Amino acid sequence: MSSPSSQSVKVPPSPSVEGAEGGTAGPGAEPARRPSAWRSRRYRWDTKFSPYAYVAPFFVFFVAFGLFPLLYTGWASLHQVELTAPTDMNWVGLRNFSRLMSDEFFWNALRNTVTIGILSTVPQLVIALGIAHLLHYKLRGSSFFRVAVLTPYATSVAAATLVFVLLFGRDYGMFNWALGMLGVDPVDWQNGTLTSQFAVSTIVIWRWTGYNALIYLAAMQAISPDLYESAELDGASRWQQFRHVTVPSLRPTILFTVVVSTIGATQLFGEPLLFSGSAGATGGSDHQFQTLGLYLYEQGWVNLHLGRASAIAWTMFLILVLIGLVNWLISRRLTKSEKGSRS
Amino acid sequence: MSTTAVRDEVRAPRDLKPERTRGVRKAGRQRHAGKLTYAILIVFTVGSLFPLVWTAIAASRNNTRLAQTPPPFWFGGNLFKNLEIAWTDANMGTALLNTAVVAGSVAAGTVLFSTFAGFAFAKLRFRFKNLLLLLVIGTMMVPPQLSVVPLYMMVAKLQWTDQLQSVILPTLVSAFGVFFMRQYLMEALPIELIEAARMDGASSIRVMWHIVFPAARPAMAVLGMLTFVMAWNDFFWPIIALTQNGSPTVQVALTGLGRGFIPDQSVIMAGALLGTLPLLIAFVLFGKQIVGGIMQGAVKG
Secondary structure: OHHHHHHHOOOOOOHHHHHHHHHHHOOOOOHHHHHHHHHHHHHHHHHHHHHHHHHHHHHHHHHHHHHHHHHHHHHHOOEEEEOOEEEEEEEOOOHHHHHHHOOHHHHHHHHHHHHHHHHHHHHHHHHHHHHHHHHOOEOOOHHHHHHHHHHHHHOOHHHHHHHHHHHOOOOOOHHHHHHHHOOOOOOOOOOOHHHHHHHHHHHHHHHHHHHHHHHHHHHHHOOOHHHHHHHHHOOOOHHHHHHHHHHHHOHHHHHHHHHHHHHHHHOOOHHHHHHOHHHHHHOOOOOOOOOHHHHHHHHHHHOOEHHHHHHHHHHHHHHHHHHHHHHHHHHHHHHHHHHHHHO | OOHHHHHHHHHOOOOOHHHHHHHHHHHOOOOEOOHHHHHHHHHHHHHHHHHHHHHHHHHOOOHHHHOOOOOOOOOOOOHHHHHHHHHHHOOHHHHHHHHHHHHHHHHHHHHHHHHHHHHHHHHOOOOOHHHHHHHHHHHOOOOHHHHHHHHHHHHHHOOOOOOOHHHHHHHOOOHHHHHHHHHHHHHHOOHHHHHHHHHOOOOHHHHHHHHHHHHHHHHHHHHHHHHHHHHHHOOHHHHHHOOOOOOOOHHHHHHHHHHOOOOOHHHHHHHHHHHHHHHHHHHHHHHHHHHHHHHHHHHHO
């Protein structure tokens, strides 16, 4: 263990270290050298072990509250566990999973999660890209705009959802009132399947578009101006520049935001929970906007089946791994085709 | 050397502003925004701010007025009355205090531990470093819901339900934070500085205190703010671990308002306003820094 670490932290030979080295080599040397020998040993121990001491707190907490629970979820998913007695676990094998597969509410929740995920992620990222493009112009009050588009990010899920419940209200909501001005009949946002999913997606879009716009903006600022210069020399219009310079340069960032938003969409929970008002964790009277996260909560903390909740959690995990894999494949193909087209 | 000096020096290669304007003039790229750009941005800004403003408007009315069309567009006179009701009914005083404690400890813990670990990953060499770093990055993407059942079992067994440590401890460290600090310190901290200090016989704690912390300060501030916002708004785990009538955070208390037997919408809005206000004030004060932090993190990540 000693050689790589002690060598790697390059300690240039300083007088005190050298003297100390001599002290350890000859133990019978003058006693005056002893303290410095001790100091040098302490010094070496310090360089050798301090890295571990620095990462230790993180990993202690991480193992206790991150890794262990994650693995234990898998273990718990093979048991019947009641919320009222979480320590009583009865082995049931894969029964929680097979139940899940034949549970129409699971498939409903999965479907809803996918639909709401698409409804919220796609417009959010497209709008964010557009806004980032506009923010990239030379603007008066640019920092005002940047802070303003980020304020929804500071609003909690709970506060945002409570407001949107009112705005989407069927009888007195602002949106229906505005639609009424345009001559459209009031929409029962909460009780329709698509309308409620649209409404829930709106909350997500509202909270995250500005945040993503800033991320795109940062990436845009890192694009070399030379690229635009040569595009301009080639007579590319603004739109063509955006299409052929900006978007390709942003590809890694776009992929990153897609991954992050997809993960966010998979765990969507607070918005559908609070959007149903007093209906609780069902995600609407007809489960029309119940997501997987909400379904997990309902199974575990309303129906008291922690084992089944764990099975849902692990299924979500597998879905995420699958999404990650697909993403990885796509990004690999993209980079490959890019290389191909360049050569 | 003052912090700003360090920051400027440190960020110089990354800070794209001067570079950009120069390159732009050359390339004729960074055009001034046209009227249409302003128009769209203003519409978007209004859309971003409107729900918050309307929260305040609704909070200043009463329930009867909110059940009429057209909806109110201007403030009424009931704001303080509603705030008071929300304050007492939803346990808001306790909730705000609890949330401040939780978000404060989580932010402090995350910043401290992330700086130590991020420094080790950025500048020190030790066994299993790459493996451990891979583990950190790999867990950045794992959603908290996956571990919520065992966490609940732990909390129940330790009888921590409704105690703040049940929400503080599980989020006290963050993989994102470690990665963020590592990325920053990789560039911000010249290895020569550490070596020179080492040569003078400085212990690693002294190096940490006198060299790493000063260099990391800007990133620590950003990470602290981002973590604070996240912890303040955290929802899923707190509503499992805490109860509305015991020791709630603001978010937990708000669910009580929304679902309880007080159907008074203006009071609900007053509660939402109370829970959001501290962060909004922080945004007015530090908005620029938070924006800078998010953008900086984006380029690095």
